[in-house]
Amino acid sequence: MDQGQFSEHGDLGAIVTRGHAAIEADDLVGAEAALDEARRLAGENHVRVLHLSGMLAWAQGDHERASGYLMQAADLSPEDADVYLDCAECIMAVGDDLDEAEAAARAVLQLERASERERDEARLLLAQIRLEDDDPEEAMELLDEVGDELQTHPAYLSTRGAVLMESGRADEAVKVLEEAVAVDPIDPDLRYQLGLTLREAGRERDATNAMLEVLRADVEDGPIEAPSYAETQGLRSRFEDVLEDLPEPLLRLVANAPITVQARATVEQVEQGADPRATMVFLGTRKHDDDDAELQGIVIMRDLLVEDVEDDEEIPDALAGALLDEIQRFFKPSVLSFGTGPVD
Numbered sequence: 561m562d563q564g565q566f567s568e569h570g571d572l573g574a575i576v577t578r579g580h581a582a583i584e585a586d587d588l589v590g591a592e593a594a595l596d597e598a599r600r601l602a603g604e605n606h607v608r609v610l611h612l613s614g615m616l617a618w619a620q621g622d623h624e625r626a627s628g629y630l631m632q633a634a635d636l637s638p639e640d641a642d643v644y645l646d647c648a649e650c651i652m653a654v655g656d657d658l659d660e661a662e663a664a665a666r667a668v669l670q671l672e673r674a675s676e677r678e679r680d681e682a683r684l685l686l687a688q689i690r691l692e693d694d695d696p697e698e699a700m701e702l703l704d705e706v707g708d709e710l711q712t713h714p715a716y717l718s719t720r721g722a723v724l725m726e727s728g729r730a731d732e733a734v735k736v737l738e739e740a741v742a743v744d745p746i747d748p749d750l751r752y753q754l755g756l757t758l759r760e761a762g763r764e765r766d767a768t769n770a771m772l773e774v775l776r777a778d779v780e781d782g783p784i785e786a787p788s789y790a791e792t793q794g795l796r797s798r799f800e801d802v803l804e805d806l807p808e809p810l811l812r813l814v815a816n817a818p819i820t821v822q823a824r825a826t827v828e829q830v831e832q833g834a835d836p837r838a839t840m841v842f843l844g845t846r847k848h849d850d851d852d853a854e855l856q857g858i859v860i861m862r863d864l865l866v867e868d869v870e871d872d873e874e875i876p877d878a879l880a881g882a883l884l885d886e887i888q889r890f891f892k893p894s895v896l897s898f899g900t901g902p903v904d
Contacts, residue, residue, distance in 0.1 A: 771830050802880045
């Protein structure tokens, strides 16, 4: 950070630096205090005050407010790449304006003072944005331009694995993601991505082993509390309402399956092929080649459903989305393409 730009505001540079350091250390109280100081000294619309405001809101879990602050900071055309990079990354986390995220990331490539590392970080973000926008070809071109130093970072390897997977190169994707897990073996998100990719590559046993590791990591914080009777009945009732709106051909596939509610998947269910991070899991035998699927039960995972919504009003939509995803996974994609009309 160029401290010279803060000469007109005394120690603003030191205050803002202290605020960012507090965020990095998860000291949100200290970060709030630094932000208050910065606002008193330079006003709330100074580019670095807006940047700090955005990063603090992000750390507090308010992505929409964070992206608003960061877009305001980027609109002031700062000379430092970190404002644009944070802006692009935050907008991607919100997920509602890829064009704004792309503009912020591309701005870094136009900055004369941007370091090569910052340019590579911008290329990586752009690759993620282009992948999100269904353009894996350009995403791969951007990844190929990234320098050697960043190519061993788990974020780069994860993105490259996703691009390869989207391009239909599952075996190559597995190798790249295995490299990512080797670099950061304790990150359950990387292992989960590897598990999904192994499954797509047809390596079911390896996929199951990876998913069991994910489950162990996800539940290591303490005992799991089973849903209460009231929670169970409430979720069952909401799910039955969702079933009433399902097109008849799809309803026939699931109508007779018993519905249960539990906190999250068990080891036994994951060993049988369940996704440990799925909001809903179908029990039984998935369709395979010429063998028909045999659905034995539907399980709603309360903990994962709660994590997926902001309030109770979103529960029906979350259940509907999870149901269609699991129908497609269990019965194969063809069941969603026989003229039932919109189902999403």
